[in-house]
Amino acid sequence: MRDTTQALYIQVHPSDNVAIVVNEGGLPAGTVFDSGLILKDAVPEAHKVALTAISEGAAVVRYGVIIGHALKEIPAGSWVHEEILTLPQPPELDQLPPPAAHQHCIDPLEGFTFEGYVNDDGTVGTKNILGISTTVQCVSATVEYAVKKVKAELLPRYPHVDDVIAITHLYGCGVAIDAPGAEIPIRTLRNLSLNPNLGGAPMVVSLGCEKLQPARMLPSSTLPVLTSQPYIVRLQDEEHHSFGDMVQAIMKMAEDRLVHLNQRRRVTRPASDLVVGLQCGGSDAFSGVTANPAVGYAADLLVRAGAIVMFSEVTEVRDAIDLLVARAATPEVAEGLVREMEWYDRYLQRGAVDRSANPTPGNKSGGLTNIVEKALGSIVKSGTSPISGVFGPGERVTTKGLVFAATPASDFVCGTLQLAASMNMHVFTTGRGTPYGLAMAPVIKVASRTALAERWSDLIDIDAGTIATGKASIQEVGEQIFHLILDVASGRKQTCADHWGLHNEFALFNPAPIT
Amino acid sequence: MRDTTQALYIQVHPSDNVAIVVNEGGLPAGTVFDSGLILKDAVPEAHKVALTAISEGAAVVRYGVIIGHALKEIPAGSWVHEEILTLPQPPELDQLPPPAAHQHCIDPLEGFTFEGYVNDDGTVGTKNILGISTTVQCVSATVEYAVKKVKAELLPRYPHVDDVIAITHLYGCGVAIDAPGAEIPIRTLRNLSLNPNLGGAPMVVSLGCEKLQPARMLPSSTLPVLTSQPYIVRLQDEEHHSFGDMVQAIMKMAEDRLVHLNQRRRVTRPASDLVVGLQCGGSDAFSGVTANPAVGYAADLLVRAGAIVMFSEVTEVRDAIDLLVARAATPEVAEGLVREMEWYDRYLQRGAVDRSANPTPGNKSGGLTNIVEKALGSIVKSGTSPISGVFGPGERVTTKGLVFAATPASDFVCGTLQLAASMNMHVFTTGRGTPYGLAMAPVIKVASRTALAERWSDLIDIDAGTIATGKASIQEVGEQIFHLILDVASGRKQTCADHWGLHNEFALFNPAPIT
Ligand SMILES: [Ca+2]
Numbered sequence A, B: 001m002r003d004t005t006q007a008l009y010i011q012v013h014p015s016d017n018v019a020i021v022v023n024e025g026g027l028p029a030g031t032v033f034d035s036g037l038i039l040k041d042a043v044p045e046a047h048k049v050a051l052t053a054i055s056e057g058a059a060v061v062r063y064g065v066i067i068g069h070a071l072k073e074i075p076a077g078s079w080v081h082e083e084i085l086t087l088p089q090p091p092e093l094d095q096l097p098p099p100a101a102h103q104h105c106i107d108p109l110e111g112f113t114f115e116g117y118v119n120d121d122g123t124v125g126t127k128n129i130l131g132i133s134t135t136v137q138c139v140s141a142t143v144e145y146a147v148k149k150v151k152a153e154l155l156p157r158y159p160h161v162d163d164v165i166a167i168t169h170l171y172g173c174g175v176a177i178d179a180p181g182a183e184i185p186i187r188t189l190r191n192l193s194l195n196p197n198l199g200g201a202p203m204v205v206s207l208g209c210e211k212l213q214p215a216r217m218l219p220s221s222t223l224p225v226l227t228s229q230p231y232i233v234r235l236q237d238e239e240h241h242s243f244g245d246m247v248q249a250i251m252k253m254a255e256d257r258l259v260h261l262n263q264r265r266r267v268t269r270p271a272s273d274l275v276v277g278l279q280c281g282g283s284d285a286f287s288g289v290t291a292n293p294a295v296g297y298a299a300d301l302l303v304r305a306g307a308i309v310m311f312s313e314v315t316e317v318r319d320a321i322d323l324l325v326a327r328a329a330t331p332e333v334a335e336g337l338v339r340e341m342e343w344y345d346r347y348l349q350r351g352a353v354d355r356s357a358n359p360t361p362g363n364k365s366g367g368l369t370n371i372v373e374k375a376l377g378s379i380v381k382s383g384t385s386p387i388s389g390v391f392g393p394g395e396r397v398t399t400k401g402l403v404f405a406a407t408p409a410s411d412f413v414c415g416t417l418q419l420a421a422s423m424n425m426h427v428f429t430t431g432r433g434t435p436y437g438l439a440m441a442p443v444i445k446v447a448s449r450t451a452l453a454e455r456w457s458d459l460i461d462i463d464a465g466t467i468a469t470g471k472a473s474i475q476e477v478g479e480q481i482f483h484l485i486l487d488v489a490s491g492r493k494q495t496c497a498d499h500w501g502l503h504n505e506f507a508l509f510n511p512a513p514i515t
């Protein structure tokens, strides 16, 4: 199956002195690339080749950063593998170098806009959705029953409303409400209700006897509509004399909200109103060389255009934290990064989970020499911008630019927390393939390989595998992603997930035990 | 609002020397009961009155067990509150007395039957359901999409099949698969697939790259159908060229199963084939004197009829564990009870959650003098039978009689774990009211007060509030529950939850951290 007619490698960053061989099955010694480079060794697929001679002790640079130093002279065209590299250990969290003096200058990118829904609080939605929040798991089946009826009987009469979402979840009185960490699911629920795509007009269904009362979950001070209009339906209230009554009460309040939301129209807004969350799931050896770098390119464009771009997934960035700290825009951001890593280290320790030996044998045979290189493949999604803010799990992001929103890497949990952080667009890269989607924000899925993009043509929005086959550059796919974000945010194009209505459950991150 | 025409108290157990005043607002000193007892003090609603004179140092008995000793002579008709009782501390887990010599003799109850579906493995279903299991959260939106189509397009052609259920959940590769405690969600998923109401014919939808592979979740050796027929649809398989293909593959396998399940018919089976799970949720001061004792009476009937009856909710029994150990049928059962309590103590400690100070001020003003009395109100659901087995969270119950299936008290989690334990009927008591239901097994909801049963007449199946109003005895309501279980298990009557299709999400108990 090897394409012997065109030998291909990918250089992710201009300063890299190694590149990745992408031909299926690898390439034999003697192979000549278009650039003139000649392979001195056979190089397996997804492994590194030296682009230039690297002298003994010199830095080996990938993703624009040093991933090790040469143990001996490495001639151009050599296979660069773990035996000929020093393996730097990432520094301990308490021994990180201070952030580099702010060397990045953001070059503003102007003139890019999308058509969005402006909310009273200044946030902008890419959709116009009625969100029905819930304080406790006990009401979820009732709310799902009511939402089905609202969608069947009411929504068709309000054509400018995109959807009705039951924000149901498994949080209940079994969570010790004052336990360490219990604030995370509570603020997640609060901030989900405040997501820009819900039009600043959520409503809440409560049971009545739950520990997490509506006023604690979503104080009326958080949105103008909550002080001016009723926003809570309490199932245990005496006025509900049957299940039918409860459903009617939910439907009545839902219709009031639908009337309001239906009056809204999209208006032209600068790209700086976008809040884009980045995530990967089901990664493969190509994720770090095709899909993730292309997303990183798009992330840089978005940051230059003034948007908020968030990256997350603590366990995937943990091993390159020194490199992130070096990108911190301020000392406070550097401290925030360390604080979130420490929190997660302790959380895993409490559960007796080791961060498993990294990289795994599978990673090494896949070409990842060390843990820094592995983490780089994930954080390359974040592009090259300085990091301007750090937010804990479920916190609402308030800083423009590239921010780190701490979340687990687990796909549904990360997505839910990014929605709480106020994400109005999601970009999800995948190598192995996963039919991922969110109800609250559009999800653009980027495949790392053309084979997946072709096989799952009705699930994958962007094929970044063209980078590996030489059909497109990282920049070209990155620009394609950037423009698709603007089109989808404007309602001009629909994602595959939205076409099918393929939407995950919300998954709260609850670090506290349940009783 | 006080009913001055009839003063009422409830004596739960014949040996009790205190009873609970149930009149709204309590009763004044001088009140005369039908029994001739005269109140010496005013007694608040839900508080205790001495039925006989209790001499200084004598035992105060409630629920048939000693809840304390009199600090001074207590005349008949006195209010028995915490100031005049010693407050026994429950013994430490390592200092429990050995189980009492087996004093309980089970008096067999014969001739009670129901109409059930017999499975190949000898278990018996109360419903005939197609269950579609999933290994990983990534496939859940796809499976829910497919199940919606199966229910709309296929199920109507197979009238002897009751339902099609997507067993979706939030477990994914973010859970460290070998972490302590991770076996719990895995065995829960396995045993949910083996629930008797799924006809011994589940199927599994897998993504492909997940850590929890189908063969680990549900080995083909667990059921005959799994060795004789294909049972796995893997979304990442090369043969699926689109989302449409995946959905078609799920539907095709589902239809094979529907053909098989549709040939089954109910047959008459002894009540000993029932596996009844007991739970309470949204309890009030009356739960422990009306609904729970009535369920306890039904539990005794079921155990006498040879059924499996399971009670659960570790944190609600923890403070009366010495009394449960005394009911252990064997030393192994006593050890099992202690083992499960210890496990949970450690789990809560790891999360820095104290078992909160018990009883709360609210409990005390509600009439609960001490932690033993509070726990007794919950475990009275289990009746008086000896405890014949103890099972960890998500384990399949294999012992007849009354068993303790360890679970959190959290309603959705407890229900899911009891289904994994092989429950085919669920009884749920509630005081405050919660619209609870399960898709996999019928749920009979018992209200502790008539006001709730009347207000929620289309959600509550049994009104145990009649015990407080004197309209019925504990025995009468207990027999009513017993007979309703047989009717519902036979498909002759439908529960309120099933009438509305009010079914909770599955909620896995995952004690391990997520990454
Ligand atoms: Ca990832």
Ligand SMILES: [Ca+2]
Pocket: A279, A280, A281, A313, A409, A410, A411, A414
């Ligand atoms: Ca992820």
Ligand SMILES: [Ca+2]
Pocket: A505, B505
């Ligand atoms: Ca659902």
Ligand SMILES: [Ca+2]
Pocket: B279, B280, B281, B282, B283, B313, B316, B409
């Ligand atoms: Ca309970």
Ligand SMILES: [Ca+2]
Pocket: B279, B280, B281, B313, B409, B410, B411, B414
């Ligand atoms: Ca419960």
